[in-house]
Amino acid sequence: MDDPVLLTGATGRVGTAILDGIGDDYEWRCLARSPPEKELPGEFVAADITDEDAMRDAMEGIGAVIHLAGDPRPEAPWSSVLENNIDGTKTILQAAVDEGVEKFVFASSNHAVGAFETDERTPEMYRTHDEFRLDGTELPRPGNFYGVSKAAGETLCRYYHDQYDLDVVCLRIGNLTKNHPPIDYERGQAMWLSHRDCAHLAERSLEADYDYEIVYGISDNDRKYYSLERAKEALGYEPRDNSAEFDGKQRVK
Ligand SMILES: NC(=O)C1=CN([C@@H]2O[C@H](COP(=O)(O)OP(=O)(O)OC[C@H]3O[C@@H](n4cnc5c(N)ncnc54)[C@H](O)[C@@H]3O)[C@@H](O)[C@H]2O)C=CC1
Ligand SMILES: O=C1O[C@H](COP(=O)(O)O)[C@@H](O)[C@H](O)[C@H]1O
Numbered sequence: 718m719d720d721p722v723l724l725t726g727a728t729g730r731v732g733t734a735i736l737d738g739i740g741d742d743y744e745w746r747c748l749a750r751s752p753p754e755k756e757l758p759g760e761f762v763a764a765d766i767t768d769e770d771a772m773r774d775a776m777e778g779i780g781a782v783i784h785l786a787g788d789p790r791p792e793a794p795w796s797s798v799l800e801n802n803i804d805g806t807k808t809i810l811q812a813a814v815d816e817g818v819e820k821f822v823f824a825s826s827n828h829a830v831g832a833f834e835t836d837e838r839t840p841e842m843y844r845t846h847d848e849f850r851l852d853g854t855e856l857p858r859p860g861n862f863y864g865v866s867k868a869a870g871e872t873l874c875r876y877y878h879d880q881y882d883l884d885v886v887c888l889r890i891g892n893l894t895k896n897h898p899p900i901d902y903e904r905g906q907a908m909w910l911s912h913r914d915c916a917h918l919a920e921r922s923l924e925a926d927y928d929y930e931i932v933y934g935i936s937d938n939d940r941k942y943y944s945l946e947r948a949k950e951a952l953g954y955e956p957r958d959n960s961a962e963f964d965g966k967q968r969v970k
Contacts, residue, residue, distance in 0.1 A: 718820065718923040720780020721746055721759075725766055725809060728753045731785050731824060731893055731915060738916020743923065748775055749786065766805035772812040781820040781923055782813050788863070791828055795862045802866035807873055814881040822922040823874050825887040825931070827908050827943075828864030829857045834904070843903040845939045845961070852944035853889070853931040871931060878929040886922050886952065890915075891935035891943070897967070898938075898960035907940035911958035921952040936960065 726732050727747035736745070736757060745759030752763050764771035766786045776782075786809075787802040806823070813821055830851055834842065842849045857868035867889075874885040891908025892899055893915055899905030910918075914936045930951045933943035939961035948954040962970040 718743060718781045720744075720819070721778055722923065723748060723775060723779045723782045724785065725749070725782070726785030726787065726824070727757060727761075729785060729789070731890065734893060734895070734912040734915040735783065735919045738913060739920050742920070746775065746779065766809050767800060769808055769812070772808050773815065776812040776816040776818065779813070779816060779818055781822070782809065782818055783822040783824075783919060783922070784809050785824045787824070787866075789826075791831075791861050791863045793863045793866075798862050798866035802863070803869050803873070806870045810873055810877045810883070814877055814883055818883065820884045820923065821874065821877070821886075822919065823870055823885060823887045825871050825889045826864065826867040827889055827891050827933075828861060829859055829867040829871060829889055830855065831860035831864050832858040834860070840903055842942050843907040843940055847942065849942050850944050851933070851942060853933060853947050875929055884927055884929075886925075886927055886930040886932060888918065888922065888932060888934040889943070891933065897963050897965075900965055903940065906960040907938055907942055908935045909938055909958075909960040910934055911936045911956075914956040914958050917956070918948070918952070918954055921948075921954050925952040927951050 721744040723746045725748045728749040740758040747757045748762040762775045788797045841847045859865045871887045878885045891910045892905040893910045898909040932948035936958040937956040
């Protein structure tokens with residue numbers, strides 16, 4: 718991607734992982750509700766993604782969007798996910814197609830399919846020997862309003878792809894943590910996404926050619942129950958980390 722990239726939610730956890738990994742590789746326009754505590758690459762816009770005029774201005778000259786901004790809390794109330802995650806995503810998508818943006822990378826979530834993790838299937842499905850898999854072709858099955866808002870975002874992206882030919886990849890991100898996987902948390906270890914795999918996934922999302930995709934954003938964890946085949950085939954994603962290589966906090970392999 719040679720054009721400037723708009724990174725919404727740039728001051729958050731995922732934005733930090735992306736910029737730490739590929740911050741020197743693109744011309745960034747970073748956007749968040751409020752200014753960063755540390756300097757970010759490129760220019761910075763402090764604005765709310767539900768502000769149509771501000772998003773139109775922020776989109777000027779942009780070639781690709783990585784849309785992270787939103788309420789990331791699985792327990793977020795309906796009022797917040799309705800405003801930030803659904804209305805905000807619609808506003809960003811409309812501004813993107815109005816500006817003629819080429820690519821749109823949407824931060825979806827494991828919570829868009831969280832209700833597949835039934836009492837019957839857990840905790841076995843978080844363990845290496847279990848063969849249950851989700852591959853991105855399954856219908857959404859959210860277990861909370863946050864997950865509903867992420868499924869809605871995926872559908873909004875589908876609409877804007879079909880209506881305006883916007884290239885879209887929805888990343889059903891697992892559980893991003895720095896330095897090591899979540900400790901004593903099998904679900905988190907099954908869907909761990911390392912910082913370097915997160916940055917790599919973002920880079921592949923900016924460089925690969927696709928139409929509309931839903932892929933899982935996790936490292937190549939032995940415990941995984943999300944298939945990585947589509948991410949590898951559609952994006953050329955090649956994760957390097959695996960939560961099984963940690964015995965708690967330290968890498969052991
Ligand atoms: N951190 C994780 O493990 C996962 C994150 N995600 C998704 O990735 C995205 C980023 O998550 P995190 O970085 O963890 O969140 P975070 O809470 O660390 O950062 C959120 C970012 O979005 C911005 N933001 C929030 N509402 C906004 C609004 N109305 N207008 C403008 N900016 C707004 C904040 O200023 C901040 O920069 C979210 O959409 C979240 O749902 C999905 C799965 C896992
Ligand atoms: O979408 C998200 O998912 C991760 C993992 O979910 P959890 O319920 O196992 O914590 C979560 O940590 C993150 O905050 C959220 O945005």
